[in-house]
Structure formats: structure tokens, C-alpha cells
Amino acid sequence: MWYRTGSCAWGDDADSFTNWTLERCLVDAGRIRFGADGHPVAATSPWVMPAFAPSSTIVSWNCDTPGPTGLEFRIQLRRGDGSDTGWFSMGQWSATPGAPRGSGEAQNDAGISVRTDTLVSAEPFDSMRVRAIAHYAATYRTGPGPTLRRVTLAWSDPRPTTWDGPPTAGGPQHGEGIGRVVIDGVPECSQMIYPNGGNVWCSPVSLAMVIGYWRGERTCAPLVEETRTGVYDPVYGGYGNWAFNVAWAGAVGFVAQIVRFPSLAAARPWIAAGVPLILSVSWDADKGRPLAGAPIASSNGHLTVLVGFDDEGRAIMNEPAARDVASVRRTYAPDELEACWLSASGGVAYVVYPPGHRVPDVHGGYAVSTAS
Structure with missing residues (x-):
């Protein structure tokens, strides 16, 4: 059984994230560093175009969230007709005890839904991108902001299928x-x-x-x-x-x-x-x-x-x-x-x-x- 999957990641080297669009944040040594001045801060990936049209995708991340800071992750899809969906929240994360965190609330729009950690589309989509948005406690102004070290997108067919192309890793x-x-x-x-x-x-x-x-x-x-x-x-x-x-x-x-x-x-x-x-x-x-x-x-x-x-x-x-x-x-x-x-x-x-x-x-x- 071979099943079509794919993935891409940012964060493997010093050049990572250099093609992201940055709003009040910066790339430093292969990481995105977010400020903590109370203003909206976000970073958006370029569009990622898989080699086949997938039906679901998952974003995962590694980041540092000092104090009452956190990062929210959103995904946007581009359909086969070239139209773009809105942004779907995949949740807000912080490793700090007591800081706000949680998966995205239930979201459904035109056949696309968030299922806790997975974005699922009734129709295959052509491409996707991810956005990281910094969050802070209202009184947090002078401490360090979050640092994003790695982001991975993983996509796939809706169910296992047979495919005549080469396997991903070879072997029996x-x-x-x-x-x-x-x-x-x-x-x-x-x-x-x-x-x-x-x-x-x-x-x-x-x-x-x-x-x-x-x-x-x-x-x-x-x-x-x-x-x-x-x-x-x-x-x-x-x-x-x-x-x-x-x-x-x-x-x-x-x-x-x-x-x-x-x-x-x-x-x-x-x-x-x-x-x-x-x-x-x-x-x-x-x-x-x-x-x-x-x-x-x-x-x-x-x-x-x-x-x-x-x-x-x-x-x-x-x-x-x-x-x-x-x-x-x-x-x-x-x-x-x-x-x-x-x-x-x-x-x-x-x-x-x-x-x-x-x-x-x-x-x-x-x-x-x-x-x-």
C-alpha cells in the first residue's frame, strides 16, 4: 500500500524564513523573532504548491514563548480555480504555565473544516500557506517576544490510494x-x-x-x-x-x-x-x-x-x-x-x-x- 503524502519545513538552516513576509518582526540566524511592544506582529510563509492536489494539511511548529507570550498559527488555501479561502486558525500555543493556549474553535466554510489539529477540505486544493501571529498579555510590553524556530506543513490524500509513482523511501x-x-x-x-x-x-x-x-x-x-x-x-x-x-x-x-x-x-x-x-x-x-x-x-x-x-x-x-x-x-x-x-x-x-x-x-x- 502506497499513499500520497508530502511535507515541507522551514527552520533547518540560517537561510530559513528569508522568503516569509514579516510584519514588525525579523529573521535572525534562521529564526523569526517577534517583538513585544503591544502592536500586531505576524509572519506569513510563501505559497506552497504540492506535486499533487491534497485534501488535508497539518501545521506543526517549534517555538520559544517566554513569559505570557504565545503564537497563533493559521492556514490559508488556494483552490483549483485560483480563489483563496479565508484564514483558518489552527490554535494558539504557549509553553508557559497559565498562558492562553488551545486549538482553534470549530470552523467550517465552503466544505473546509478544522478538526482540532487538521485542516480538511471536501475538494482537493492547489496550494497553501501558513501565518504565525504573536500574542501577549495586555500588560506585557518590555520583555522578549516569542521566537519561531521551525514550521512544518504535512499534507496528504483523504484516504490511502494506490499510485504508480515511486515510493517515498524505497525498499520492500x-x-x-x-x-x-x-x-x-x-x-x-x-x-x-x-x-x-x-x-x-x-x-x-x-x-x-x-x-x-x-x-x-x-x-x-x-x-x-x-x-x-x-x-x-x-x-x-x-x-x-x-x-x-x-x-x-x-x-x-x-x-x-x-x-x-x-x-x-x-x-x-x-x-x-x-x-x-x-x-x-x-x-x-x-x-x-x-x-x-x-x-x-x-x-x-x-x-x-x-x-x-x-x-x-x-x-x-x-x-x-x-x-x-x-x-x-x-x-x-x-x-x-x-x-x-x-x-x-x-x-x-x-x-x-x-x-x-x-x-x-x-x-x-x-x-x-x-x-x-
Whole structure:
């Protein structure tokens, strides 16, 4: 199964953001620095034109938000007839405790809707752009403003499709037959051992495992508590906002982004590079989407950590929904996992790693051009 996806990012080098339109802010060493003088401050990307007309897109970001500051992110689409939509708010973020933050309120306009962290269009669109707007407490005038370090756009088809073009990352379908590759040292944490709501903490527990891996920390409880409070979205009323999860990882020092992968095979180079991936999946055997070996019968949305592949190509997972820590590590059939991943979220993964870590080219699968 190959599924059409694409992505682009700003923030990889000193020339990043130089083609953005800036309003009362500046680019400094590959970052956008926003002032804090009480005036409207914004930065707008150029139009991004994918190699195919997608039906949904996700924006994710890494930024610093000192004091009572924050950044709001909006997306605008350009239709096939050349007309532009209005701006859709994808939420306001701040890592500062008590500062305003939350996903965008429900928005629907001419077949386009915001679904917490994803902008979905009933009709494919031709191009898109993103805008970052600085927010401050009314009394905040003299302190530093936010700094935007990275922005990623990830887009895809509405559902998995077959396509005759080249795969994004090469290799056999599902990743079978290439030999064992596994990342050692990822903490094994269960969300189910926490009686105060842990059954819905799959996203922060998965992210805690990955953050703990990179930090060299193995004790789950403090990692889970730090991450749970860090990713919470009060508008959504939960912990599963994809963009907020990677924004938190960025706030604690990592490069973090939402990427849509076209297949499970495309994830293998990342595992080989030592980067565990957090996958957004769902399954229900009664509805024709089985996931043999899963710890619960079904899920309409779940995050889990891919840490490797065994000699038979089975996916090696750190499964946060395991009933206890001893059963977190398990394997899934690659074809079942891939189907439950692509059909559920369009191949969404949290990609988190330290600055300077050598990684594959996640944006190299499909040609992307950027207009001025």
C-alpha cells in the first residue's frame, strides 16, 4: 500500500524564513523573532504548491514563548480555480504555565473544516500557506517576544490510494525482508497503570517514552507527568492534539514535527537512524481493520511507538495501552499496522530528535515548489 503524502519545513538552516513576509518582526540566524511592544506582529510563509492536489494539511511548529507570550498559527488555501479561502486558525500555543493556549474553535466554510489539529477540505486544493501571529498579555510590553524556530506543513490524500509513482523511501512494501533493526533503550511505559485518567494518555505517554529515550531517562512516572501537563489542550479537552505534542517536544529542546508517511516501509530509514516514531492508529476487527496482538479490542484513535522491525519484518512496538509495564514491548504484523495507520490518520507520526542528530530526508519523496 502506497499513499500520497508530502511535507515541507522551514527552520533547518540560517537561510530559513528569508522568503516569509514579516510584519514588525525579523529573521535572525534562521529564526523569526517577534517583538513585544503591544502592536500586531505576524509572519506569513510563501505559497506552497504540492506535486499533487491534497485534501488535508497539518501545521506543526517549534517555538520559544517566554513569559505570557504565545503564537497563533493559521492556514490559508488556494483552490483549483485560483480563489483563496479565508484564514483558518489552527490554535494558539504557549509553553508557559497559565498562558492562553488551545486549538482553534470549530470552523467550517465552503466544505473546509478544522478538526482540532487538521485542516480538511471536501475538494482537493492547489496550494497553501501558513501565518504565525504573536500574542501577549495586555500588560506585557518590555520583555522578549516569542521566537519561531521551525514550521512544518504535512499534507496528504483523504484516504490511502494506490499510485504508480515511486515510493517515498524505497525498499520492500511494509519493510519486510531487510533484516532486524531495533532501537534499544526506549523506556517501556504503560498508560494503564495510572488510575487518574491514564486510559486516555496514549499520546503523552508515547511522547514521554521518546523524550526519555533521548534524555537517557528510564523512569516513566516523572516523564509522563511532565509531558501530560505540557501537551494538554484545554479547548480540545485532552492530550491528543498532534501539533501540541510536538510543540511541547520542541519547547523542551528537541526538533519535533508532524510528518505524514506514505507507508510503513518509509519509516524504516528513521528507525535505522535511531529515531523512534510515534504513530497515530486506530483498529477494530469487527469493522475489517484488525490489529492482532493489540492490548485492547478496538480504538478509534491511539498513539503508539514504533521502535524497530524483527527478522520477519514485524513491527516492534512500545505499546502504551499495555495493561502493565512488563507487556509494553510487543510486535504487530506490518500489513495490519500499516492499514490501521494510513486509514486512521493518513500516516501521521510525531518525529522527535535532538538538534544535530543525523536523520533521513523526510521531505524528499515528492517534488515541492514554493511560490513567492
